[in-house]
Each structure stands twice: as structure tokens, then as C-alpha cells.
Amino acid sequence: MNRLIAKGLMFGNLIAVDSPALVERYNRALKALTGQTTGLTDFHIDLSGYSPEIGDELGDDLYLNPNGCNRQFILLTTDQKTAPLLNAKFSTSRGILTRFIEENEAELFTLTARDAVAGELENTVFDLTEPKRLFDIRRVTVVADTTGNHIAEGRKLAGLIERFRTEEDGWWDDVLIAEMIGLAEKTGDVTKNPVSLKSTTFDQGNFWTAHFGGVYLFRDVEHPALISVGPRAALGTLPMKYVLDLSDHRAVAEFLDLNDLVEPIVGARGLDAGAILRQKMDFILVDAATRLGLETGAGTRRELRQVATALGPRLPEAFQGLAALLRWVETGGRRPRIGPSHPAYFYTLRARPSKDRDLVNMLLAELSPLDIRQLFICHKELFYDIYRSWPEAKKAYVADFLAREYQMDKDGTRRALFGDEPRMTVGPWDRDIVEVVGPWGAVRRERR
Known part of the structure; x- marks a missing residue:
């Protein structure tokens, strides 16, 4: 594999994390997501923030993708949108993350200027112990915030401002005003610079997954079918009429x-x-x-x-x-x-x-x-x-x-x-x- 790495055909276009500030931000996000931190002072990350060097350090290539089901991510820069996605378990994951970054680029640029953004590609399935659970995956929601909860606190501050403007006694509510001031010190002026993310929900219709030896699920076509890389009999009974295998x-x-x-x-x-x-x-x-x-x-x-x-x-x-x-x-x-x-x-x-x-x-x-x-x-x-x-x-x-x-x-x-x-x-x-x-x-x- 060294030949591929040397020619930029493997681990190419990864983002370098080589400053103490970025490493510290990454560790805060990593701690929040996994409870772990890295001792490395420089490393490289992919689109999702996964680092092959940290994977080696922790002895876990899926440290941001437990069970290979709900992929977690760490964003240090919007430049990650051009990086590859390593250890992909679903064919849709790269497209979802790339689109999420592109459609929230201005907001993410502002947020990552001072903190890491951590999140998860969340669906309603938390484990894939049986092939039939694949059919429960219909929609993926991107849940994200900074490690300092700037987005959540920005929403909270916007709500407090609305109360202040509409409640009859808002001008005399010292507790409300104090809470607004405290949050504004963290979030900035949300009336001029609202902190919110859009395009956070994505349909997952037809897709490939690495689970169960490799499966292609086509359900949003005129004649639906599941195509298994291995013998179809190994998948058991599935809620689909046509189950094929590549042979x-x-x-x-x-x-x-x-x-x-x-x-x-x-x-x-x-x-x-x-x-x-x-x-x-x-x-x-x-x-x-x-x-x-x-x-x-x-x-x-x-x-x-x-x-x-x-x-x-x-x-x-x-x-x-x-x-x-x-x-x-x-x-x-x-x-x-x-x-x-x-x-x-x-x-x-x-x-x-x-x-x-x-x-x-x-x-x-x-x-x-x-x-x-x-x-x-x-x-x-x-x-x-x-x-x-x-x-x-x-x-x-x-x-x-x-x-x-x-x-x-x-x-x-x-x-x-x-x-x-x-x-x-x-x-x-x-x-x-x-x-x-x-x-x-x-x-x-x-x-x-």
C-alpha cells in the first residue's frame, strides 16, 4: 500500500492538523463524542474528521463510526469538503456530509474559526445485527454543534430575545436580562449574525452498505430489489420480493x-x-x-x-x-x-x-x-x-x-x-x- 500512498492514490487530499490550537479543538470534540483524546501533536483528517494516525493510536479504525451505523464527525475547517471519506460503510455518507458543508459553508466557516463542530449522521437504527434492519433506514439527520454549544445557546438566546420583546414585563425582568447578557458573551449578536444550520435532513433511498458482506438496496425504482455481494441465502428472510446476488x-x-x-x-x-x-x-x-x-x-x-x-x-x-x-x-x-x-x-x-x-x-x-x-x-x-x-x-x-x-x-x-x-x-x-x-x-x- 506504500506505493499507493506515495503516489497520492491512498490517503490523498487529507487535511493536516498541525497546530496546537487545532489539535486542542479536535481533542475537545473527540472527548465529547467518544470520551477519548489523542496524544499526537500532528495528524491528518478526512471529510468526517477521522484520522488514520489516530485510528492506529487507539487501535480502532471505527472510533468515529461505532457499529458502522451512525457516523460521527468533527469539522475543523470547511476545507474538509474536498477530502476523501475513509472507511465508508454507506455509499450515501460522503454525499450527505459534502452537501451539509456546502449548504452551510458561511455558518460553518464562522463557527470553526473559534471552535470545532462535532456531530453525527443520525438515523433511527443504532445497530445492524440483522439484514432486515437495513429497510428501517429511510432518512438521515445531521445533528451538529460546536463543543461550546454555540448553536444550541444561540437558539436559546434568540428565544430569550423574543420573550424580552413580546412579554409585557420583559424590560423589568432582571433575571431574563442577565441570562441574555451571559449567553450573548458566548454567542455574539444573534440578531445580526444568527447561528443556525440548514439542510440537515436527507432521504436515504437507494444505497450500498459494507454490512453483511456488501449489499446494494434499490427500493426507489420501478422494480425494487436487493442485490447481495455474497450468497443471498445468508441474509435470511427480507421484506422485499426480489433478492439477488452478484453471482x-x-x-x-x-x-x-x-x-x-x-x-x-x-x-x-x-x-x-x-x-x-x-x-x-x-x-x-x-x-x-x-x-x-x-x-x-x-x-x-x-x-x-x-x-x-x-x-x-x-x-x-x-x-x-x-x-x-x-x-x-x-x-x-x-x-x-x-x-x-x-x-x-x-x-x-x-x-x-x-x-x-x-x-x-x-x-x-x-x-x-x-x-x-x-x-x-x-x-x-x-x-x-x-x-x-x-x-x-x-x-x-x-x-x-x-x-x-x-x-x-x-x-x-x-x-x-x-x-x-x-x-x-x-x-x-x-x-x-x-x-x-x-x-x-x-x-x-x-x-x-
């Missing part, structure tokens, strides 16, 4: 198609399908070669063609399927038929534009793990887990490729692969491309 490629493909969640790379608007197919073929080739101990050199296109020639009949079926599709895209001829049972099938898809685009691309990354670029972008937790099992030659190739091709232009790469950022609501823009089922004639909409 059933045909059922998962039909679910994605029935809900119009995916589109083929070939035919997607504004996409260089040929270039993307070639890159996916390179990734598959490098995996096959390094596992067989074959030299890939610097991993250039010319060197990889030589590897493909050396492999000959040992070329993976997924590689051959993508090669046939590439030939059809560039030269025409007979259209290849690649169905859900073909190893190349999920490599030929991407998510349609929708509010669940990132979640669907995350699922597709899990179904096509040899596409290391999509895996790194869409499902970092799985990427880091799989990375540990790769041969050293593949680790070197992947780290060099991502540092060279992705780190240099993250936003541009994302747009080139997945399109523009999805809108929050569904509209006609979902359907303004030619309706293409795919060049393989796989799952047809007539099955409805």
Missing part, C-alpha cells in the same frame, strides 16, 4: 435493464467508445499476463500487443469479447452477441444519467473488477481490498497508470467515462439518446 449475472442484468439504469458504452452520447474499450482490454491483458508471470514492460500499447500475441489461445474470454465489439465499432461487419453470461458483458455498460448514477457505476465496478480505473473511481474500498492480492507487477502497473492517467485530470476523466454530473431530479434528459439495447441483443425490454 446471478442474468438476474442482475435484467434488473438493471428493467429499471433503465444502464446504457451500453457503444452508442452512449459524447463517448469515445473505441478508446474506452481498448483501455479495458489493456487492463484485462495486464491481469492475465502478470498472473502467468509474463513481462509487460512499461505497459505501453505496443508491449501489450506483444503480450497478447504470446498468450494466443490463453487470452481471457472477456478480452476476446471486447476485441470483437471493438472490431464491430471500428470496421462494421457482423455484430457480436454478448449476453449477461459472457465475461465481457458488464464491461460494456455504464450507468444512465440519474440521481443513482454513482451507485449503479459502483455496482458495475464490482461486476467488472478487472477495469481498475472504474474500480478505483467508483469503489475505492473494494479497490484497496483487491489490490493487496495482486502480483507486484500488476500493483506497479496500476499505480503508475492511475497516477499518470487519472490523478492529472480527475474531473475530465470522470466526465469522459461517465458523463456530466447527474441532476437531482429525473426529466426528459434521461431519454434524449437513441434507445440502444446493445450490440449483443441481450436482455430485451419486451420481458416486462
